[in-house]
Amino acid sequence: MPELPEVEIIVRGLRGPLVGRTFTGVTVRWPNSVKTPVPELQATLPGQTIEQITRRAKYLWFHLSGGDSLFLHLKMSGDLLVLPVTEPDDPHVRTIFDLDNDHQLRFKDTRKFGRVYLVRNPNAVIGRLGPEPLADDFLPADFAALFARRRGRLKPLLLNQKFIAGIGNIYADESCFAAGLDPRRTADTLSADDLGRLYHAIRQALTAGIVHKGASLDSVYRGGEFQNHFRVYGRTGQPCLRCGAEIQRVVLGGRSTHFCSTCQR
Template sequence: MPELPEMENYKNLLKDKIANQVVTDVQINRDKSININPDLFKKTVQHQQIVDIKRRGKHLLFQLKNEQTLLLHLMLGGWMFFGTESEKPNRTIQVRLSFGQNHLYFIGLRLGYLHLYNQTQTEEKLSDLGPEPLNPEFTVNEFLKRIASKHGRLKTTLLDQSFIAGIGNCYSAEICFQAGIKPTKDIDDINDSDRSRLYDSMKNVLQDGIKHGGYMDNPIFKGDTLTGGFNNRCQVYNREGQPCYRCGATIVIEVISSRKTYYCPNCQS
């Protein structure tokens, strides 16, 4: 599932492609991927300029000239591709936004969605999200204050979007590894020094994830060499049974709250 670095990467790359461009056509192949009548969706979006693209947590916000917002959540299996009809991948397309000869294809939106909202509705839909972890205003003191009210497994807390927005299965594992803390550990057993180190690791790992295009490797356009670059930089995620790059111990996997959890039993305590 795309997380903060993936969505930030998509935002940055798409800004170069479609910011200030006008949607020339809208194609809906799956009504359940949108939230209103398809004809009304098309009427509202078609011929509108994309004035900005923003990210909030794991969501992308395509802001239109008419002050409406297309709110995207890719969920599990969702991705996008921008290009011509001849360049598009051989996959089922749920929604297509056209910009002349180029199109933005939304693929795999079986669980994900592209919903149309006004400004008030958009704010309501995102109101339960916690702070952005890379926001300069989200200081270590703010992090320590928020985590002080939490209990239970560290992994579960990091995945809680009301605690901090944008962290999912991959980056929670990588953050815990860099901090040297097992994701299975109870928060009450983590001291303030380790909590501060966890904060620093969160910043570093997420910034590195963005820098290298995230871990999901479907290119967003032909010739895209950035997207997916973090996949080979993962230290523990999806590496069960393989040796730790740091100490050589075998990476293990556990299931916490129905989520696969990876860590090094030697480097993390």
């Protein structure tokens, strides 16, 4: 699943071909993925121009000239393709957005967990998300304040999008390693010093992910090379790059978690 860095790279790549284009139609082949009534989507979207594309957490946010917001969430296997209308179709394309230049934005999604929303008020989709970890005004004190009165385990908290936005399994594991924190720790045991290290570790891991154009772990997300820089994620049984001990794997909150039990306390 793409996390914050991967979605950020996708957004940056779509601005060139899409900002300034106007939607002329939309075809929905898998209605379950569209969280706006399809007749409403088809009546409201055409004629609106894409003024900007940004990211909030793992959502792509299309700011439209009519004042509406189109949100796309890629979930497990979503992929966005901008192609000429003459390009051959693909059976895994679930939604087709027609553009005013004989191209289409095709939302391909093998596993069908991806989502499409067209809303007037963006908060209907993104209103309950936690803070953006890379925002300029997100300070160490803001991060520490999130942990007040929390008792859950560290790793599931970092994955909770209402707690903090955009972090998934890869960047949570890499951040805990860089901060020297056992992902099984409970929030109420973390000291101010622990939280300070974790704040910087998260921002450094996400920034490194963006610099390396994201992690490419399957055929869906292409072109990134952050997978060559993982220090714990997916390295079960291999030696820790810091101390040489074997990297451990446990399941925490239903998710594979990789860590060094010597370096992470």
